[in-house]
Amino acid sequence: MAVTTDITATYRGPRKVIARLLQMGAREDRLLAVLMGFCALLFVAQMPRLARExxxxxxxxNPMLGGSLLALVxxxxxxLYLLAWVVxxxxxxVGGQGEAYRGRLTLFWALLASSPLILLNGLVAGFIGAGPALNVVxxxxxxxxxxxxxxxxAEAYWAKQ
Known part of the structure; x- marks a missing residue:
């Protein structure tokens, strides 16, 4: 499936999407692409806020964009790799079964799948600025x-495999 199709399917049932991604096998290249895709989208989402500031x-x-690029990409x-390992x-x-790849996949996919809301957050920050709307988003x-x-x-560590 296309990534955009998987993202929309995650909003309907995240466990099904994670189960399908896990069935595809452990591939670090795919996982790194998901993470870097999220980081690139997060950088793009920061552009309106940085332009406003x-x-x-x-x-x-330009220096503000450069600093953001360094930090986010x-x-x-x-x-995030360290956070996934600690989790x-x-x-x-606490009793979960599985390898560390599962933890990385769940974190990185959750970030990428929630990226439409991060892009919305960036637009609100850029066009409206700080306030209740930004807090709600x-x-x-x-x-x-x-x-x-x-x-x-839950799907990666406690579902029947």
């Missing part, structure tokens, strides 16, 4: 992300 403060936009993946260890400590993204991640962890 640069305009309002009189700063140059080069450093964030390392942090894998925690899940295994950010909170909605966080709830959806947690839903996808927890459902994915």
């Amino acid at each position: 640069a305009h309002l403060s009189g700063q140059e936009l 080069f450093i964030l993946p390392l942090i 894998h260890l925690a899940v295994r400590a 950010g909170g909605l993204w966080f709830v959806v992300f947690l839903w996808f991640w927890i459902a994915g962890l």
Whole structure:
């Protein structure tokens, strides 16, 4: 299936999508592509906010974009790999069964699948700015992300294999 089809299917049933992705076998190249796709979309989502901040403060936009690119595309993946490993260890400590690939897949897929809301959050931050609308969209993204991640962890570590 196409990634966009999988993303929309995740909103209907995240466990089914994770189960299907797990059945495709452990492929680190696919997993890295999912993570880097999310990081690239997160960078794009930050552009309207950064443009607004640069305009309002009189700063140059390019250094702000460069710093965001460095943080989101080069450093964030390392942090997310570490987070996935720590969560894998925690899940295994409470009785989950499976290899670390499952933990990475659930985290990275939850982030990518929730990326439409991150893009919306970036638009709200860029066009409206800080306020209740941005808080609502950010909170909605966080709830959806947690839903996808927890459902994915349940499928990956506790479902009958």
